[in-house]
Amino acid sequence: MLYQNNHRWLSAWLRAKMGNKADAEDLAQDTFIRVLCAHTSTQMALREPRAYLATVAGRLLANFYRRQSIERTYLEVLANMPQSEIPSLETQALMKEALLEIDQMLDGLGHKVKQAFVMAQFEELPYAEIAERLGVSLRSVKNYVARAMVHCSAMLP
Amino acid sequence: MSKSVSPIEEAAFWYACLKAEDATEQDHRHWQQWLDASPCNQQAWARIQQIRSLFEKVPGKFASPVLAQKKTSRRAVLRSAVVAACAGLTGAETWRHLSSPELRADFRTGVGERQRQVLADGSLLYLNTRSAADVVFDHLERRVLLHAGEILIETRPDNMAGAARPFIVHTPHGRVRALGTRFVVRLHDGRSSVQVLQHAVDVRPALSMAPAVRLAEGQELSFDSHGTDMPRPHAAGAGAWRDGRLSVVDMRLHDFLAELARHRRGYMDCAPELAGLRVSGVFPLDDTDAALGMLADAFPLRVRYLTRYWATILPQQARSGASR
Numbered sequence: 001m002l003y004q005n006n007h008r009w010l011s012a013w014l015r016a017k018m019g020n021k022a023d024a025e026d027l028a029q030d031t032f033i034r035v036l037c038a039h040t041s042t043q044m045a046l047r048e049p050r051a052y053l054a055t056v057a058g059r060l061l062a063n064f065y066r067r068q069s070i071e072r073t074y075l076e077v078l079a080n081m082p083q084s085e086i087p088s089l090e091t092q093a094l095m096k097e098a099l100l101e102i103d104q105m106l107d108g109l110g111h112k113v114k115q116a117f118v119m120a121q122f123e124e125l126p127y128a129e130i131a132e133r134l135g136v137s138l139r140s141v142k143n144y145v146a147r148a149m150v151h152c153s154a155m156l157p
Numbered sequence: 158m159s160k161s162v163s164p165i166e167e168a169a170f171w172y173a174c175l176k177a178e179d180a181t182e183q184d185h186r187h188w189q190q191w192l193d194a195s196p197c198n199q200q201a202w203a204r205i206q207q208i209r210s211l212f213e214k215v216p217g218k219f220a221s222p223v224l225a226q227k228k229t230s231r232r233a234v235l236r237s238a239v240v241a242a243c244a245g246l247t248g249a250e251t252w253r254h255l256s257s258p259e260l261r262a263d264f265r266t267g268v269g270e271r272q273r274q275v276l277a278d279g280s281l282l283y284l285n286t287r288s289a290a291d292v293v294f295d296h297l298e299r300r301v302l303l304h305a306g307e308i309l310i311e312t313r314p315d316n317m318a319g320a321a322r323p324f325i326v327h328t329p330h331g332r333v334r335a336l337g338t339r340f341v342v343r344l345h346d347g348r349s350s351v352q353v354l355q356h357a358v359d360v361r362p363a364l365s366m367a368p369a370v371r372l373a374e375g376q377e378l379s380f381d382s383h384g385t386d387m388p389r390p391h392a393a394g395a396g397a398w399r400d401g402r403l404s405v406v407d408m409r410l411h412d413f414l415a416e417l418a419r420h421r422r423g424y425m426d427c428a429p430e431l432a433g434l435r436v437s438g439v440f441p442l443d444d445t446d447a448a449l450g451m452l453a454d455a456f457p458l459r460v461r462y463l464t465r466y467w468a469t470i471l472p473q474q475a476r477s478g479a480s481r
Contacts, residue, residue: 019387019388019389019390020389020390068390068393069226070223071393071406072393072394073222073226074219074223075393075394075397075404075406076394076397076404077218077219077223078219078404078438079394079397079400079402079404079439081439083401083443083444083447086439086440086441088451088454088455089438089451089452089454089455090455092437092438092439093438094214095215095216095219098211098214098215099215099219099220099224101211102212103223105211106224114224114225115225118220118224118225119221120176121212121217122215122217122220123217123221124217127177127179128178142173142174142177145169145172145176146166146169146170146172146173147169148169149169149172149173149205149208150165150169152208153165153168153169153204153205153208156204156208
């Protein structure tokens with residue numbers, strides 16, 4: 001019922017937002033799967049089906065764009081590597097998956113904390129330099145790194 | 158540390174401590190004591206290690222620029238999908254009227270060549286493989302006439318005293334007016350296409366009286382002389398050829414080979430059962446043999462060279478018959 005009455009509407013709604021039929025269809029499917037599996041929320045789904053669907057779809061949409069933006073930046077970074085450093089396709093794909101996972105993990109960290117953490121963990125900058133770049137104390141940098149690790153641990157499945 | 162601190166918080170604190178450039182022998186000893194003190198601490202530390210091993214899957218030089226990027230609001234990009242811009246001169250202006258140059262430069266690339274040109278106003282013009290363009294600057298307009306192939310433009314503010322002349326790329330199908338800095342224009346059979354890498358452009362088909370179509374950053378569209386199709390998000394990796402890379406996501410092998418073939422002398426095809434194979438990745442354009450080699454490494458397929466100029470992609474032979 002929910003599906004039959006609203007599938008078309010949701011597809012059109014997503015298509016208007018995304019401008020791409022195939023992606024919109026995919027996301028509409030994902031939304032229904034999400035909604036139909038989450039039986040706890042059927043109450044609301046029955047009362048305000050479209051508002052509910054739009055909420056779920058909106059969340060998936062944001063996720064979709066986030067992934068896309070990560071993938072794009074990653075491709076740009078790859079494209080700027082010297083030829084001898086372009087990894088094999090398999091490695092490219094594995095690194096992309098890992099990056100998406102890491103990005104999800106860091107999601108929700110404060111901007112400064114995240115900046116400090118990326119510099120420490122991935123650029124391997126000394127804390128002193130990070131402190132200078134961000135205009136914070138050494139102690140704060142250490143705290144940021146610790147806080148980021150706690151956050152990641154909470155996000156770890 | 159106070160009692161309310163959980164083992165995982167302690168473990169994270171130790172991690173941050175030991176990572177510091179000034180971590181001492183003594184820090185290490187204290188950490189060891191903490192670790193030995195309880196199985197809970199060991200569990201917490203194992204979890205930290207687990208996170209670390211995820212981080213180590215990606216070398217820092219790949220990870221840091223990607224993870225450090227700011228959250229861009231894609232929604233803002235999409236909302237501006239089609240914005241009508243006010244009409245300037247009539248759209249009936251045609252291609253041929255443009256051949257009375259004051260200052261003119263002709264640029265041309267052969268197969269597999271690319272070129273970078275600095276124009277009189279400091280703007281940059283990149284030509285992709287097999288491309289041809291004229292540059293015509295007069296006192297009214299900065300024009301680039303695209304005759305074949307594909308160009309990438311990075312505009313600079315006009316340096317002519319007194320007047321900011323518009324920067325416009327003309328194709329046989331219409332005009333693309335730069336409203337910002339970076340975009341790609343390509344000629345296809347009977348159509349032109351535009352990809353906006355930065356800021357925006359206005360697209361005006363040559364024979365259309367409709368208002369120009371504003372194309373925003375991250376979008377592309379194609380047009381013929383009569384009209385444009387709907388703007389859509391451009392493919393990831395657009396414009397990567399400027400840096401000598403072919404960058405694709407989920408592209409059919411057939412289309413991938415067609416792209417690669419633009420940069421290569423000779424003929425390239427694939428077995429029909431492979432045409433729909435999805436290819437993702439970044440490939441070198443200056444060595445198309447190497448690009449084909451990367452494919453062969455990643456998929457169960459092989460490249461057969463009939464001659465130096467004729468490459469065919471075939472499925473990997475069954476193991477029993479793998480004599481060749």
